Amino acid sequence: MSVVLITGSSSGIGLATALHFARLGHEVWAGLRNPATATELTQAIAREQLPLRPVGLDVDDEASVARGVGEVLAAAGRVDVLVNNAGIGGGGPIEDVPVAWAKTLFETNYFGAIRMIRAVLPGMRERGSGAIVNVSSVAGRFVPAGHGHYAAVKHALEAASEALAQEVQAFGIRVVLIEPGLVLTPIFTKARRFADPASPYFYHLQRLLLGYQMQRKTPSLPEDVAAVIAEAVTTPAPRLRYLVGEDARRLVAGRQRQSDEEFIATGRPMSEAEYLALMRERYGFDWR
Numbered sequence: 001m002s003v004v005l006i007t008g009s010s011s012g013i014g015l016a017t018a019l020h021f022a023r024l025g026h027e028v029w030a031g032l033r034n035p036a037t038a039t040e041l042t043q044a045i046a047r048e049q050l051p052l053r054p055v056g057l058d059v060d061d062e063a064s065v066a067r068g069v070g071e072v073l074a075a076a077g078r079v080d081v082l083v084n085n086a087g088i089g090g091g092g093p094i095e096d097v098p099v100a101w102a103k104t105l106f107e108t109n110y111f112g113a114i115r116m117i118r119a120v121l122p123g124m125r126e127r128g129s130g131a132i133v134n135v136s137s138v139a140g141r142f143v144p145a146g147h148g149h150y151a152a153v154k155h156a157l158e159a160a161s162e163a164l165a166q167e168v169q170a171f172g173i174r175v176v177l178i179e180p181g182l183v184l185t186p187i188f189t190k191a192r193r194f195a196d197p198a199s200p201y202f203y204h205l206q207r208l209l210l211g212y213q214m215q216r217k218t219p220s221l222p223e224d225v226a227a228v229i230a231e232a233v234t235t236p237a238p239r240l241r242y243l244v245g246e247d248a249r250r251l252v253a254g255r256q257r258q259s260d261e262e263f264i265a266t267g268r269p270m271s272e273a274e275y276l277a278l279m280r281e282r283y284g285f286d287w288r
Contacts, residue, residue, distance in 0.1 A: 008086030012185030016222035059112030092194030181248030
């Protein structure tokens with residue numbers, strides 16, 4: 001069975017993915033910024049006697065990444081599958097979000113993944129096999145107003161993944177992008193949002209929240225994403241991109257049917273009823 005290393009495993013998609021792979025019999029290392037707080041994970045390990053071990057790993061810290069990956073390599077001898085899941089959410093209109101905060105998004109969601117990739121690639125390349133899974137988002141392909149910085153990070157991760165997939169293809173390493181829509185995870189409660197009612201862009205944030213309400217009618221669960229990740233790294237016919245969730249599929253399909261100019265024109269002032277009717281026409285969601 002494979003040795004699987006997953007970052008951001010304390011809750012949500014990371015926790016579900018760690019449990020899913022362990023239940024399939026793989027040797028799983030659950031990367032955690034603070035293993036002492038991973039109560040749900042440790043309880044599941046004890047309850048089910050899973051082949052799953054926590055490992056301290058802060059993707060923002062180069063030394064922590066080196067120590068964490070080194071611990072896995074010392075004990076298991078290799079990393080067959082890396083799942084880059086650690087991330088933070090939030091944001092707001094481009095003008096309203098401080099640059100210093102936007103940098104924190106890139107530090108964790110982009111550079112954190114790059115640090116992990118650089119740490120495991122030498123071993124994968126030497127063995128001539130491996131899989132690197134980058135958990136992106138439908139925001140890597142669909143960018144609503146008020147969500148620009150988060151989407152920019154995901155676009156950056158997708159661009160790097162496309163380049164990396166070409167670079168490592170000759171070494172038998174597959175690269176996978178997972179693009180979920182709305183997933184019921186703690187990231188929504190933890191996310192920092194810059195939503196000042198006095199902002200001239202506030203109506204865009206109201207529309208963004210309407211979008212979340214729409215997506216909550218067809219949400220995905222962390223377990224759904226975990227199952228797609230497992231399929232992506234085991235299928236004999238892998239793809240680069242995997243959308244997860246009916247909402248994600250509708251958003252991407254609707255965006256592809258529009259010109260850039262039509263999409264940008266969505267930002268014009270209009271009534272809520274007009275906006276909802278436009279979204280129903282373009283993406284097929286039932287807003288009632």
